[in-house]
Amino acid sequence: MSVLLQEKIKPILSVDEQIEKLKENGVTFKYISEENAKKYLTENNYYFKLTSYRKNFLKKEVDGKEIYIDLDFSYLQDLAIIDMELRYLLVELSLDIEHWTKVYLLNLIQRQNEDGYKIVSDFLNTLDENQYNRLENEILRNKNSIYCEDLINKHSDLKKYSVWIFVEIVSFGTLISFYRFCGKRYNNKMMENNHFILKMCKSVRNAAAHSNCIINDLNANTTSLSTNYSVTKELSNIKSISKTTRIKKMSNGRIQQVVTLLYMHKKLIPSEGVKKNAAKRLHIFSNRIKRNNAYYVNNDLIKTNFDFLNVIIDNWYTVD
Incomplete structure (x- = not known):
């Protein structure tokens, strides 16, 4: 084993050692005892995930060592809980988006008097061999699923599926590709634009569904992707931003990605009932963000990002 590789390997720390490591790095325990912090790290979360939120805090040099500024263990705990609630919320909203994408597609195809089988075959014919094989494997993996085996086992040939079955058994990613195909087929510029928005929704949905941290790095300039013009235009209507x-x-x-998903949900969903439920959930989340405002009064990065999300929620999702 090379010296370089040895240097990259970090030892597994016990919970006691984790607490000491945090203290060495400037993390304080003013609002939660060390014993309760140990219990939290044992029963509710784990060190690697919890400490990822430290990226949102500044450092200073003390005696030749960089330590965090105004970072208490309770702040990390609070951010982890907010992140968890945000992940659950994003998954719920993305399920709404996926459902109404299917509804929109099927209604559109019906209005076009399409053959419900030929359109699937035509889409599959646009795929190269590798793309087709990946899709086939994607579908066959669910062949023994109690939720969709009856749909998949109806046909052995993908090109014989009807569109109403096809949209039920493919992944969100494939559904988005099919959505784009239909947009091109009908020369629908709105759908071609929405295709890129849906891809961004899928990215944050997948992260949330896999319990990846969402708000553990709120620093600017972390993406090379431009915000979609439609999203930017909608944001520009909020005068306070x-x-x-x-x-x-x-x-x-x-x-x-989070704001893009909120935009898509706002624009795509026609059901007033679903919109009201989404608004209710979002405002509950917004209130949760505000609960411990005092924690972040000296942290401009967290405070301004939370304010940004709260203003968007207030303007895009009103409650009675």
């Missing part, structure tokens, strides 16, 4: 703030906050890839 300046152009400078909008550009800066949307340069963070995580915030960009």
